[in-house]
Amino acid sequence: MTTAKSGAALQPIPRVGLTWLLVAQLLVVLPHLGHLPLWIVGLWLGCAAWHIQIFRMRAPYPNGWIKAGLMLGTGFGVYLSRGGLIGLEAGVVLLIAAFILKLVEMRSRRDALVVIFLGFFALATAGLFEDGILAALYYLLPLAALLAALIGLQQSALAADPWATLRLAGSLLLQAAPLMLLLFLFFPRIEPLWSLPGPRERGVTGLSDSMTPGDIAELGQSGALAFRASFEGPLPERSRLYWRALTLEHFDGRRWSQVPEAAQVEPPLWEKRGAPLAYSIVMQPSNRPWLYSLDVAEGGPDDARLLADFRLQQRRPVTRPQLYRLTSWPDAQREPEGSVPALQRALQLPERGNPQSRAWAAELRRRHPEPEALVQALLGHFGREAFHYTLKPPRLGRDSVDEFLFATRRGFCEHFSSAMTFVLRAAGIPARVVTGYQGGEFNPAGNYLLVHQFDAHAWVEYWQPPRGWTTVDPTFQVAPERIERGLQQALGEEQGFLEEAPLSLARYRSIDWLNRLRLSWDNLNYGWQRWVLGYQGEQQMQVLRSWFGKADLRLLGLTAVAAVAATLLLVALWLFKPWRREGDAQQRLFQRFEKLLARHGLYRAPGEGPRAFAERAAQRLPDHAGAIRTFVELFEAQRYGGQQGAPGELGRALRQLRRALPWRSGEE
């Protein structure tokens, strides 16, 4: 509110400052448009027009009633459009609304300062929603405009060139860049004490924690990125790239889901065998806590652990792009002993339903008493019979496995894996469904693997001593090219790959230059995520450790503070160049004299001459009038009378005065 009537507070807003403030506001609101209700844009246009009219003296400032009405109306609007006033989304809308509404009652420089600071804050919140490399580059624009507004506020009302102000803001930003780099490198990333709610994902696709027929086929329509992976060694064969996300053990006749026990029991027993694979993954936000890994993984973030069903999970959901490093042993032996509860879970079947499949399983069991032979026979069945791999499987009813195995025979990976697991369980072999991603697209530009949502996959693992859990993929029998070359090739021409996403660049892989452009751009983004966004926590420590050896956080903090202080000192030295200041001994002594008297509340106005000041001081400090007059007369004689007295004489007079004067006026 602008009721404060102090002179400084009511300084008017200069024209240049106002211009840049309006530009900055537009630039700050723009990146928020994607998640703001439309009426906010109308509100901004209205408020900006109103303020311009106020500035041209064509409109009055709003009175209290109008302000209260606007405030209540906006709050109500936020409540209606965001279903509440709490949470990140509603909070950001409220912030932007406040940022906009403050414009109409902005009268003085102080108000404009509030608007500018709100703008900086609103800009920071935009980073919560979009932190890509283009967005980061864009944020420099509103930043420069806000700085220009800040500078414009301090300029005289006569300054008329907004570009000069912008240039100054730009050079300020440039000068801040080294400091920013330093802070980026050294400033410790402190985890927030409370969990910051991430933006609610709208329509972001990804694996869910259960699987019904048709779920993964739906994912196959999405060209969105799931994660990127870089291997330290050579890239393994495609057919070995089974990225596990979840293990589904409970079947209710239609839906496969996780069992809660898997998260609670002891970590599984496994033996490292064969050559390890080292790789790092940058995961896109999934809002789920599980991490993607190849079997069997070790490492990852500090709070990640391997659960009993071999999935990797961390405490918090992945709400931001997250980088983690893993080492996997693909040939490891998994639970060779087996644990009774785990095997019991892997044999669970609903009590009723799918009678045909159960009967068939019993028959298979009769024909192949050896479990391994049974598995091979089952796989062979999928390969031999007329099963069809398709993104658009027919809808299945209650006995989904029966209908698929004996009637429709058209399905996507979840149909095959679900049916196989069901039959194996019915035949008494412990088995479960694994969901995740398979394969990925190799990006030669950056030597890494791109895994999209359409690479989502489901497969089967069964347990037999002495090997423990073994992975099999029935889809491979039906559509080997899906595993060997990828979904687009497996679907062939007749089925539209990504036909619901005409704008997805991944759809146009056949156009060579476009494909290369897409991959290069992705490589750039990947670098940004890995080296800029992912530079925190463990990675930061690793880099600092490689530079400074043993990383001591306190030492690093001190180093950072010292480095910043040293930089500022250097800049200050460079700006003020104290060694070039001419030595005016008389003036310096006079300044010391002034400082001495300032302790007694005597301040010289800039236009006050030495003698007038001395007279004033002598009246105020009559006990020391003599010493004060002596000094000033000597000063005048030397400075204006041209008497070549040594500066020492003046200094002596000053010292005499200093000895005579008490330290503070109160001690007299």
Added chain:
Amino acid sequence: MRARLESCLQSIDRVLLGKELQVRLALTCLLARGHLLLEDLPGMGKTTLSHALARVLGLGFQRIQFTADLLPGDILGTSVFDKESAQFVFHPGPIFCELILADEINRATPKSQSALLEAMEEGQVTIEGATRPLPSPFFVIATQNPVTQGGTFALPESQLDRFLMRLSLGYPARAAEKALLLAGSGRQRLPELEPVLDHAALAAIQAEIPRVRVSDALVDYVLRLVEATRSQPQFAWGLSPRGSLALLAAARAWAYLAGRDYVIPEDVQAVLPAVAGHRLRERADPAGQGGGTLVQWLLREVAAV
């Protein structure tokens, strides 16, 4: 010598009560060889001051009353045909005198005004082809009523610039006016004034004033003042080099009067309102009466040390 100057001041103060500062400034102006413009309402003692100065300094005194029908010849003089010698004989006008009071200068036409102002600037007059020098010393004290009054021709800026100082006497203080009312008008006591200085002494003093020391640091202060008038937005225009020279000359005379042989910033500040006031205009009011507030701003804001 300075004691005689002090007694000059005291003598004038006896006639013009309660105006010590203005009297001192007027004397400063004359010592610095400048001309003085007195601007005030009628009856404030302008004429008394001029008379008293002339008497005390032992100067010849002439008064020219400026009116709307005054012609240049009435000021400078004319040639009249003399029957006896059968020749034109020049009859000098009132300007050929050491101290001239040009009363109500803004009532005359610009033509007559400029005749006087030219004489002030050149120190000589040219009449009918012959150049005639004016006496030395030569002072002009011009008075004018504030131009807002009717029937006046305001002096243009270029002519205002010829005056070293512009002073305004203002109403007397209550005590001074009481004394005035009790003791009778100051004009009646003018004949009591004895000359304190003569031509030679005055010339000697005037020759000494340029030797008053002006240090580097002080010139810097004067430059800061002048630069402020030229760069700050509230000034319609800045002080000219003639203005800064005038400032320094007046400050020297002031320091001399104060008994010092060097100038300090306070000397500059003391003469600044009188020297700069009529040379400055506010940008917001370029036709206005001048820079009282501007001078106050200069005194307050420009760093003195």
